Amino acid sequence: MKRRQTKAEIRAELERQVQSFIDKGGEIQQVEMGESGLEDGKYDPRRFGFESSVQSRTPLNGLLATIDSRRKSPKPDASMKKVRTQPRQKVIYDDFGEPLRKVWVDE
Numbered sequence: 001m002k003r004r005q006t007k008a009e010i011r012a013e014l015e016r017q018v019q020s021f022i023d024k025g026g027e028i029q030q031v032e033m034g035e036s037g038l039e040d041g042k043y044d045p046r047r048f049g050f051e052s053s054v055q056s057r058t059p060l061n062g063l064l065a066t067i068d069s070r071r072k073s074p075k076p077d078a079s080m081k082k083v084r085t086q087p088r089q090k091v092i093y094d095d096f097g098e099p100l101r102k103v104w105v106d107e
Contacts, residue, residue, distance in 0.1 A: 087105060089102050090103055090104075090105045
């Protein structure tokens with residue numbers, strides 16, 4: 001497993017890259033704060049995708065109350081289970097455990 005770089009190692013790597021850029025003849029320009037994001041003295045409105053119209057929100061209070069009431073309600077016990085309404089097949093055995101016949105029973 002590879003060890004993650006520490007912040008100090010990342011800073012040192014960035015410093016080496018900047019120094020290498022300067023040594024090769026690169027030049028760093030100073031820019032006023034906020035100047036780089038401006039076009040003709042204004043922010044470019046196409047760059048901000050979150051400035052769409054405000055959408056209405058759906059209130060969830062009633063839904064959350066319903067979910068909470070379900071959680072707090074007691075669990076159904078064995079007496080509340082559904083009773084089978086369809087007949088099922090039962091095997092009749094003889095005294096020696098051999099199957100004799102199958103019958104349909106309503107239980």
